[in-house]
Amino acid sequence: MTIQPNSIEARDKAYQLHSYTNAKALERDGALVIESGEGIYVFDSNGKRYIEGMAGLWSVAVGFGEQRLVDAAARQMAKLPYYHTFAAKTHGPSVDLAEKLIQMAPVPMSKVYFTNSGSEANDTAMKMIWYRSNALGRPEKKKIISRIKGYHGVTVASASLTGLPNNHRSFDLPLPGIFHTTCPHFRLFAQEGEDEAGFVARCAADLEALIAREGADTIAAFIGEPVMGAGGVIVPPAGYWEAIQPILKKHDILFIADEVICGFGRTGQMFGTTTFALEPDIITLSKQLSSSYQPISALLINDRVYQPIAEESGRIGTFGHGYTGSGHPVAAAVALENLAIIEERDLVGNVQALSPFFLKRLKALEAHPLAIEARGIGLIGALELAPREGFATGQLGPKLAAILQENGLFSRAVGDSMALCPPMIITEEQVGTIFDIFERSLDVFQTQLSAA
Incomplete structure (x- = not known):
């Protein structure tokens, strides 16, 4: 590729640092x-x-170029181009979308909290879980278990949950209190002579051993994608989730289902939670929520999670967390139209x-x-x-x-x-x-x- 002076390629090389890109190779080859x-x-x-x-x-x-999403954005931009959901204020699109997501939820959920990316959603889930533990008078119950090869984002917190080495190297991650258990990739991680049933049993035993080593009273949550996406599209073997979920319940460990990739139809059901008969306490959503026409993400939390958070905010006087763009009216309007298209078609x-x-x-x-x-x-x-x-x-x-x-x-x-x-x-x-x-x-x- 020959790059002409003052072309968009040349200006990109001059001014932009790209995500997930070798910066030195980009300087040489361009984008x-x-x-x-x-x-x-x-x-x-x-x-x-x-x-x-x-x-x-x-x-x-x-798909690209969907005129209904363009029109939804334009209508909302003309009516109310921006407003926030801080300090007991709201607007129609965020309320409508929250209601829609609660109605669509694959398991009973209580409230929706809007963020702007999957990374922010999983980062916020961590903060909510810590806040909840303090509300319950269990300040020691803060550790979170993720999985090797899991992908949960790139903020300091969500990158710590991610179980991929290049998301940690030179970033001084993961944070303390984050642990990674066995990846459910049978071909790669099975031991010699081990069949799938034996591998699943060992995954469960490894999780039990980690909980025993750290102490169940110190572990607040487990996070997992129904199907691992950025770890290489790893579909768990039969019986995996049936083995993992009872362990979490036995030890009073919250379950976060990261549906950022799986959600809204990718696995053949509206949610991966349904595909694999999961019973999460928190579901994180993004990507296909708006077909990425606008940046938006969401956490669905059940009453078990919500009520202690509400009580603690009452004691303190506020739930001191939020993003300027949370529940953005244009993004919410586009997400609503996107979900309508998914359903209608x-x-x-x-x-x-x-x-x-x-x-x-x-x-x-x-x-x-x-x-x-x-x-x-x-x-x-x-x-x-x-x-x-x-x-x-x-x-x-x-x-x-x-x-x-x-x-x-x-x-x-x-x-x-x-x-x-x-x-x-x-x-x-x-x-x-x-x-x-x-x-x-x-x-x-x-x-x-x-x-x-």
Whole structure:
């Protein structure tokens, strides 16, 4: 890519630090400029079309260029472009959205608290849990258990919950009081001779051992994604959640279900909580809540969580937490319209209908000489590349991602796992095109590696 002086690429290199990017490589190579989007496609500044196989960042459920969301934003912008929810003030869109989310909740919930990103939602969940423990006169009950390879965000608190090394390295994380238990990835973490049932039993035993070591009276909560997304699309083995949840209940440990990726249809049910029969006390939501047309996230909390917080705020005189943009009227209006589209067009039904074909084509890639494992559920999946002599872990994935991009498909390399999470409006023909491109790209990559 030749970068012209004063082009958007040149100005980007000069002025912007990017997320999840090698800054030195960006200085050298520059960034790809995306100009527009339509349906499952995005277009770069040269007019080249790509299938957005990751729905942006696991998030654009209704596709790009949805006029109903544009119109919803414009209407609200003209009526009330901004207001807050501090100091006992509110506005219609936040009230309507809170009511809608309580009605949609997969398990009984009491209140909704709005934030602006999944990271903020999980960060706020930590603060709420600490606040609640103090309200209950249990100041020692503050520790939180997450999982190796779990992803819960990038604030100081939520990055501590995240169980990925590169979210901790050079940031002096995780914070004290955060612990990570066994990742439920059977192929990677099973011991020799261990079947899935034995692996699940060991995951549960590892959690019990961690609780015993730290003391149940010091542990406030456990956080987990129904399906791990940014850890590599890790679908837990059968019986995993059935083994984990009773342990939490036995030890009076709150359960936070991080539905930031799974929520609003991705797994084939409206919520991953339903897919896996979970019973969380807190659910965190974002991404497909507004199809990321506007930044918004939410926590759903049950009465067990809410009542002590309410009592403590009464004692102190305030719940001293909040964000300027929490429950932003434009974001809430867009989220409401987005949820209406998901329901009216039965996009969850579309996920259910296409999932067998999507997973069949994904599984077929597992037979490729470069692959080691295909994983998926609903319309989310990943193909993991086999280790290869001469390449460190995490080096193969970005190389294949570049070939896929050249061939018109955006995937995401999670280490050496190539993730797919297309918009939920996708058709069977478009799913087929994704995997046709994937197959060709694997063959190209194999030829390149053989020639090296």
